Amino acid sequence: SGGFVLSLMKNILNKGYTSVRKEKQDFVFNGTSVNNPISLKEIQDHFISESRNLSSLRTTNTIGYREKWLHCLLIEQMQDNGLSGLDLDFLYYETPAGKVKRNRQFGREHIDILAKDRKDSSLAVVEVKKEGTDIGSAVSQGLSYIGWLWEHKKHLKPRIKQVGWGVSIDSLRLVIIAPDVDIQNFALDAVSKEWIEMYNCKVNLVSINQDWGRNENVSVTGNFEIG
Numbered sequence: 001s002g003g004f005v006l007s008l009m010k011n012i013l014n015k016g017y018t019s020v021r022k023e024k025q026d027f028v029f030n031g032t033s034v035n036n037p038i039s040l041k042e043i044q045d046h047f048i049s050e051s052r053n054l055s056s057l058r059t060t061n062t063i064g065y066r067e068k069w070l071h072c073l074l075i076e077q078m079q080d081n082g083l084s085g086l087d088l089d090f091l092y093y094e095t096p097a098g099k100v101k102r103n104r105q106f107g108r109e110h111i112d113i114l115a116k117d118r119k120d121s122s123l124a125v126v127e128v129k130k131e132g133t134d135i136g137s138a139v140s141q142g143l144s145y146i147g148w149l150w151e152h153k154k155h156l157k158p159r160i161k162q163v164g165w166g167v168s169i170d171s172l173r174l175v176i177i178a179p180d181v182d183i184q185n186f187a188l189d190a191v192s193k194e195w196i197e198m199y200n201c202k203v204n205l206v207s208i209n210q211d212w213g214r215n216e217n218v219s220v221t222g223n224f225e226i227g
Helices: 031-035 037-059 065-079 135-151 153-163 190-199
Strands: 004-013 020-029 088-102 105-117 122-128 168-179 202-208 220-226
Touching: 004 037, 020 037, 037 065, 065 088, 065 105, 065 122, 088 122, 088 135, 105 135, 122 135, 135 153, 135 168, 135 190, 135 202, 153 168
Parallel strands: 122 168, 168 202
Antiparallel strands: 004 020, 088 105, 105 122, 202 220
């Protein structure tokens, strides 16, 4: 009696690919085995191994892991007196934003970061990319989230008031964050311009330092409002 099972996940890189699968590992404790140093050592070894594994997955640009690393650093700085040049307060991470059909199955889309703009209390959708090259697709993706918020704002307003965010969903802002954003060669397409006008939202392209992963120090190198 008094036994339990501790389940931990292991991230495994698919050989020859940049995708990762997860494998569950169960550590079984049956009564007195909780004091078994072998079991405890196995758990410690798991955490040590996974910390090294995650560091490797981040640095090798494995799908999603480098961006999530950047997400965490941005959120930390938003919460710690803000990120200079951005003026955003963190609200929520990976907010569900509707469903899309992929590979014959429906799955939820998630907004990377929801934040509050300190200057005008608008609700900001933050889309983070690990590279600053294909900004056009990032803007289109972000505007689809803006559209979802706009479409459902009547239902979202009471919830926003309930959680005390102090933001206006009638005033929306899209913020694209990526290293070395190539603003000089970027131009909005006609559809994006139409959506920006339809949702009456503001769009900012925020460029950060390319070497942020070297010492986990993120700094804003440019902030451009477009539209």
